[in-house]
Amino acid sequence: MMKEGFLEVPEPEEPIPDLSLSSSQGILQWISSVDHKQLGIMYLWLSVLFLVIGGIEILLVRLQLAAPNNHFIAPEMYNQLFTMHGTTMIFFVLTPAIFGFATYLLPLMIGANDLAFPRLNAFSLWATFFGGGLLYFSFIAGGAPDAGWFNYAPLNQYNYSSSLGIDYYCSGLLFAGIGTVTASVNFIVTILKYRVSSMSLKQMPLFVWMILINSFLVLAAFPSLNAALIMLLLDRQLHAHFFSATSGGSAILWQHLFWLFGHPEVYILILPIFGIFSEVFPVYSRKPIFGYAFVIGSGIAIALLAFGVWVHHMFATGLGNTVNSFFAASSLLIGVPTGVKIFNWLATMHGGAVRFRVSMLFAIAFLVEFTIGGLSGVSFAVVPIDWQLTDTYYVVAHLHYVFIGGSLFGLFSGLFYWFPKMSGRMLDERLSRWFFWLMVVGFNLTFLVQHALGAMGMPRRVYTYPDLPGWGILNLISTIGGFLMAVSVALLIYILVKAIRSGEKASSDPWDANTLEWMTSSPPALQNFDRVVPVKSTRPYRDYKRPDDADWNRPNKYGNIDGK
Numbered sequence: 245m246m247k248e249g250f251l252e253v254p255e256p257e258e259p260i261p262d263l264s265l266s267s268s269q270g271i272l273q274w275i276s277s278v279d280h281k282q283l284g285i286m287y288l289w290l291s292v293l294f295l296v297i298g299g300i301e302i303l304l305v306r307l308q309l310a311a312p313n314n315h316f317i318a319p320e321m322y323n324q325l326f327t328m329h330g331t332t333m334i335f336f337v338l339t340p341a342i343f344g345f346a347t348y349l350l351p352l353m354i355g356a357n358d359l360a361f362p363r364l365n366a367f368s369l370w371a372t373f374f375g376g377g378l379l380y381f382s383f384i385a386g387g388a389p390d391a392g393w394f395n396y397a398p399l400n401q402y403n404y405s406s407s408l409g410i411d412y413y414c415s416g417l418l419f420a421g422i423g424t425v426t427a428s429v430n431f432i433v434t435i436l437k438y439r440v441s442s443m444s445l446k447q448m449p450l451f452v453w454m455i456l457i458n459s460f461l462v463l464a465a466f467p468s469l470n471a472a473l474i475m476l477l478l479d480r481q482l483h484a485h486f487f488s489a490t491s492g493g494s495a496i497l498w499q500h501l502f503w504l505f506g507h508p509e510v511y512i513l514i515l516p517i518f519g520i521f522s523e524v525f526p527v528y529s530r531k532p533i534f535g536y537a538f539v540i541g542s543g544i545a546i547a548l549l550a551f552g553v554w555v556h557h558m559f560a561t562g563l564g565n566t567v568n569s570f571f572a573a574s575s576l577l578i579g580v581p582t583g584v585k586i587f588n589w590l591a592t593m594h595g596g597a598v599r600f601r602v603s604m605l606f607a608i609a610f611l612v613e614f615t616i617g618g619l620s621g622v623s624f625a626v627v628p629i630d631w632q633l634t635d636t637y638y639v640v641a642h643l644h645y646v647f648i649g650g651s652l653f654g655l656f657s658g659l660f661y662w663f664p665k666m667s668g669r670m671l672d673e674r675l676s677r678w679f680f681w682l683m684v685v686g687f688n689l690t691f692l693v694q695h696a697l698g699a700m701g702m703p704r705r706v707y708t709y710p711d712l713p714g715w716g717i718l719n720l721i722s723t724i725g726g727f728l729m730a731v732s733v734a735l736l737i738y739i740l741v742k743a744i745r746s747g748e749k750a751s752s753d754p755w756d757a758n759t760l761e762w763m764t765s766s767p768p769a770l771q772n773f774d775r776v777v778p779v780k781s782t783r784p785y786r787d788y789k790r791p792d793d794a795d796w797n798r799p800n801k802y803g804n805i806d807g808k
Contacts, residue, residue: 262767263667264744265289278362281768283369284348285666290373291341292737297380298332299730301325306690310723312711319707323390324409326705328379330393331413334509335420336376338647341655342516343368343427346455348666350431352761352768353449355440355776360433364426371423379416382409389413392705394502397487397495400476411480414473421466421473428459440760443779449759450533450782453540454519458512461547465508472501496561503554510646511550515543517654518585521607524661525589526783527757528604529596532795535588536782542581542588549578559630568627575625582618586611601755602676603660606653609684613649617642620695635705638698644691656683656736663740664754668766669747675739682732689725693718758783 263285267273274282305326308316317325347365351358359365382388387407391399400410435456439448448456476498478484485491487498518539526533533539555563555571589611598604620642624630633639664670697718702709709715753762762785764772777788781795791797 262669262744263288263663263740278358278366279770280347280351280359280362280365281666283365284344284346286369287340287344287347287372290369290376291337291344294332294336294340294376295733296737298329298337299733301329301332303726303730305329306723306726308708309719311720312709312716314708320387320390322707323705324383324388327389327392327395327409327413331379331389331417332376333647334393334513335417336372336379338513338651338655339420339424340372342513342651343372343424345520345655345658345662346431346516347427349662349761350434350452350455351438352764352772353452353759354435354438354443355760355773355779356434356438357772359430360438361430364430368423368427368430371426372420375416375418375420375423377416378419379412382407382412382416385412394506395476395498396502397476397493397498398489400480400498401488402480411477414477414480418470418473421470424462425466428462431455431459432463440776440779443784447779447782447784449519450522450536450539451516451519454515454522454543457540457543457547458515461508461512461515461550464551465505465512468501469505472498472505475501496558499558499561500554503557504551507554507557508547508550511546513647513651514654515546517610517651517658518543520654520658520661521589521610523759524603524607524657525592527661527755528599528601528607529593530599530756531592531596532783533588534591534594535584538584539588542584545581546578549574549581553578556625556630559627560634572625572627576622579618579622586615601660602671602673602680603657605677605680606657606660609680610650610653610657613645613653613687617645617649620645633698635703636698637694637702637704640704641691641694641698644687644694648687648691656680661755662761663743664750665752665761665764665766665768667744667747668750669743670750670754671743671747672739675735675742679732679735679739682728682735686725686728686730686732689728690722691725693721693725697722753785756789758786760785763788 265271265274265285274286277283277286302325304317305322308314308322310316347359347369350356380388385408387409389395389405389409389412390407391405391410395410395413398404435448435452475484475486479486479488479493485493487493487495489495522533522539552574553571555567556575559568559571589607600608620638624633624639624642660671660676697715698704700712700714702715709719750766752764752766754766755762760773760776760779761768763777777784781787783795787794787796
């Protein structure tokens, strides 16, 4: 019997938690949930919420930059907006979305009924949520952080930023970072200990492999950021002087600690995306992945090399030619395993019966956009070019081709692939294609011209700029592209809500897919599996559907490049 005054935590009655946040037990059932599917869904909706907030912030920034000598918003607010936009997009949009997919899908893909530590799973989500809330509380606590998403010293010191915004930046990212680390521990234990007994490491889906590699990368990278944030809080609250050069500290130390985390963070945000594409390309090409082992090996190589490249963000700080040469070479080297994956996916498509659904369209668009981002990244590994282009809009263009053309397009591809499984509904294909083209055109309008702006010498983070030849028109084009992307995101939200409320019902396996999650109903039952088919290859569900053509029943199960 419940004691008077206590709230009763409802037990789940709905057999199937879908993407809708409505529940017959009310919001308390969602808040108290430890089910991996519901927590995964909350991660994804949290990401959508912050995508809208971060998007509005950057639209205001783009309006400010749409014309020379503009004064649409105040300089102080401008600094806060571009800082909050970058911080939000990296820590509260891309990261929660990736962890949302992993939280939802990992148990389903390995034949388990939940993650290893369900309560820790809930803690990870709410730590991320409160981290984001704390960061945004700064707006009503005297002013948001205003030193850029990487928060360089000495700009993060009281002399330059006397409001509490930087303190909220440190506290918010610490909360979110703790959530990210605990979630990664949960993923590692789940993958290594809770796979269905017949699934060996060599038979795991590639998305699971990339999450496993990524989780170790998180455990290695995040301590550096967390240490830097604590040291900065000590500087600001207790006058510790770690980063104050005028009293014995070192501003460069902040850059080392931040980028020791920051560059691996780029791969933390892209390795799971590589896993998504490694599921999408084979299914829509109706072929097995080409070079399964190479995809895993190159993922491991990227994770290791990620810790040998951080100084290429600091070539202009004067660390010396020997240091610069070493990190230039390692930065060039990391392009090799990344290129291996690109060729794996191209070879997977070659000779396949390709279906151009929206998920596959985003995967193909990724190949183009991410290659552009990769090539502009290689140019930063060449020290003289880096010296010329560092802190210009060329960097902004490169960054967004990697994060949007890479990570965000990958998330869209995964969303359109797994949405029927998560919701039990199909998305409107015609409207989804409109969304795809609006996003791709808007994205390239926004950022392609920024390569030219950077080469012409326009610095990043400037509040306004003089009416120099070409600068005004290129910035106007970039702003128009930004609004086109905003329209596409609004259309996406409409498509999602429309599908959840009245979309065509989805079968359990609408794409004729390969992996275990497609064995369950759409959306899955509260208990994922009653029983699981024996796993004898990397495509166990396909083997089950086609026993006469099972991978394990063929001498050369992966075939040649033509898939024959």
